[in-house]
Amino acid sequence: MWESEGEDLGGGREHGVSSLHPDRHDGVKSDGFECRNESWYVSSDIPSDLLVKVGDASFHLHKYPLLSRSGRMNRIVCESSRDSERIEVELDDIPGGPESFELTAKFCYGLAVDLTASNISGLRSAAEYLEMTEDLEEGNLIFKTEAFLSYVVLSSWRDSIVVLKSCESLFPWAENLQIVRRCSESIAWKACANPRGIRWAYTGRPTRTSSPKWNSDSKESSPGKNQSVPPDWWFEDVSILRIDHFVRVVTAIKVKGMRLDLIGAAIMHYASKWLPGLAREGAQGSDDTWNQGGLHLIIAGSANKEDLSSSQIREQRMVIESLISIIPPQKDCVSCCFLLRMLRLANMLKVAPALVTELEKRIGMQLEQSTLQDLLIPSYNRSETLYDVDLVHRLLEHFLVQEQAEASSPGRDPHTEKHGYDATLRPSVLSAKLRVAKLLDSYLTEVSRDRNLSLTKFQVLAEALPDSARTCDDGLYRAVDSYLKAHPTLTEHERKRLCRVMDCQKLSVDACMHAAQNERLPLRVVVQVLFSEQLKISNAIANSSLKEAGDSHQQPMMSTRKQLLEGTPQSFQEGWAAAKKDINTLKFEMESVKAKYLELQNDMDNLQRQYEKMASTKSGKQSSSAWSAGWKKLSKLTKITSAEAHDIGAHIPETGVVEKTRKGPRRWRNSIS
Incomplete structure (x- = not known):
């Protein structure tokens, strides 16, 4: 018989404890076990005739109590020499180690054994290993541990978590005995339950509540009137599991129909605990700001291969690969910032290329949500450039493919976007392409300072987006000017080729004034800037319908033209005057x-x-x-x-x-x- 003492999640007592009292045998009476220097002895008047070695521990036991309940011990004793008075047995491969064998030995001697969530998985595996079935004796250890798992552990949230955590050292026994599967499904069922039906108990965390108390009648555990159960109450407890068990739980939760945004938030919470480079500054919520310093610290340390050992690298690589595989495929389930930081670590730790490609596609789906700091991913493939420019180009390609797929979808209204703005949003909110173009221009300005960045790579990346993605080329002009400043040895042909990436007609007045005075630009580009600005002014004057409006606008426009001409360098003015004089002389002659x-x-x-x-x-x-x-x-x-x-x-x-x-x-x- 065994009795359950009930669980108490909020207090200090251990929950889910049962006392196991098997029937005593009349053959050997024992008052208990005592330990002397890693050796266990039975308090009995009869000398021991069986020595069992489990690892470094030795158990001096008697044959009859173990033979009557264990089929494996029966075979081992029968196969051993009958002439020897004392038999020695080595059980180094028993699941659970010396702790589990000690509990099974006590059970065989009829001593009371306390079943808890911490030892039940090891005891159940050890009972299976020793073949303690009902064929030998009714109410054997397999039957009683299975009953405790089914009726006590699986009905409790915390016990299911603890048992699943203890299964980490019991592979493959816990997997073959379906302990992992049953605990995962129990956790998933409770996580997807209605939080209003959960009576709460606190685990001591000052800012978070977790660990619901199931089927408790304690009035102290009931939440107050103003206390509500947060939807992420299960994040903290599930995040203590090893990655393979966490994947099993999340997979079961998906099957139960959990909201995808909550699944994504749980994945980000788990990554923040197991990947030091992804530690978050905030405490809760899926839109928290991610700490940048920790990641850079790990990258800098791992460059010398001193901070991370090979086992730690393999462990973190396995965590990243597993998390990538369970991220929901729907858009916005996780933040783009989180995905980019995962991509940074994946490149650093040499994650499988197929998973990296899948992660890049996910980032391309929501690239407009990223920031410049997240896109500045260093090159880990021994590239000459400081930043991985090819990676950003692939992200842009995935983004354009996704945009094209959404535009061609039958349920999309072709008139939802007008002049680069989304009609369903506020007029001040830019469309995805405009935000990505602005982000790309900032990225080009940053990477252009790298002297090893080739002109071809810069040009290909600048022309990756279509012309319609930019309503103004001021950002692209800044990037071109920054590249010219960092690469002063470019030839005239290369400078002209570089300036082809921008449209002079899309430059603002301020950018035109700066370009007119920029001696790094080719003379032809300066003339194009002045001509385009003059054309804009002429069109503006020609399109003015009212004389009052024309008079009011003509003066500032003429003054703007005058400023452009006055701001032009003297060398350009003299060259233009000489060329004009030569042209007139040739015409006369x-x-x-x-x-x-x-x-x-x-x-x-x-x-x-x-x-x-x-x-x-x-x-x-x-x-x-x-x-x-x-x-x-x-x-x-x-x-x-x-x-x-x-x-x-x-x-x-x-x-x-x-x-x-x-x-x-x-x-x-x-x-x-």
Whole structure:
């Protein structure tokens, strides 16, 4: 027979305790056990004839009490030599170790055994190991430990937690005996129950309440009128479990229909306790701010492989992999900040690539919720760059794929978004793409200071988002300017290539004024900035409908244009003036050359007519003299024209006018056309 003393979760007594009183055997009477230097002796007048060694402990026992209740001991004794008066048995592989065997030995001698949540799993496994079944004796240890598990432990919240915790050292016995499964389902059923039906008892935590007291009639444990049971009451108790048992509990809770946001919050709470780099500053809630210092400390220490041993690295890697596998696939179940910090640790601890890819996809679903500090993930793959730029590019790709899938979904209204804003939200709230674009521009500005960041990587990352994601390119301009400042050795071609990532027409007035004075930018880009600003001003003036509005706005616009021109560097102004003067000179000289060409053309036509007239005459002498006189006149005109063209070409540098004039009037015709 065994009797339950009842549980008391709020007080100091141990809960779920039962006294086991098996029937005494008349063969060997004992008053108890006594320990001397890791050796246990039975207080009996009969000398012991059985020595059982379990690890470092030795038990000096008698054959008959153990043989009458244990099938394994029966076989061992029968197989041993019958000539020896004392038999020695080694049971190093018994589950529960010396503590569990001590309790089974006491049970065999008929002594009282206290069953508790701490020892029941080891005692049940040891009874199975020793084959203490009902075939040998009715009411044997297997039957009584199973009854205690079913009727006492599984009906109590705290006992189920304690038993599941004690099963960590009993693999695979506790798993094969279904102790882990039954405790996990019991915990899941109680966690999903209506909190209003739970009578509370406190565990001593000043700021949190946990550990509900089930089926208690104590009036002191009832909550007050203003006291309500928080939905996360079970987080603290479940978080003491090992990761594999925690996964079993969370999986069972999912099957029971728990809210996904609560499951995500429980996962974040568990990670904060078992992963030192993810310790939270706050006490409760899923939107707590995560501590950044602890994570950086671990990363810095692990770089030398001194702070974390190989076993600790394997343990943390297993925790991260298990948590990734049980995160609900729905969006917003866990915060993006938490996912990014998990990704940081996963890269540092070399987590399986498939799980890292899955984590990156989850981050891409809610990338607009991230912050710049979370995206600055160092490179752990021996990359030349300080930060993992390729990782951020993959996150952007996952984000765009998710946005495209949501946009093409049949239940989405194509008119919900207008001008980059979400119509279902307040007008001041930016859409996801705009927030991601702003975040990306800040990230580019930060990583551009790295001298090892190549121009190609910077350009690919800057162009990862479509043009519609940015309504203003001021942030992108800051990133480009920061990159130019950190890489002063770029060639002119590379600087032009870099500036192609931004649109000058999307720059604000302040950005245009800064760009006009920025000597790091190519001259062509500065001209484009000034031209785009002038075009904006012209369009604004042309579109003004009222004269009063036009007068009121024209003056500040003209003043803005004047400021832009005045703010332009002197070198740019002088270069532009010289180029304009050269253009006007070339135009004037081209007109002069064109006039000379027309004069030569007229002379040529006159000579042609004279030739035809002379050819019609029959006198060869007259035709010959006329022909000679005509070509002499043409030769004289050609020399005069060539000399004038040579004088004109002396004032036209770096042009092909001189060469074309020397080659004859036919070349001039082709050049002018």
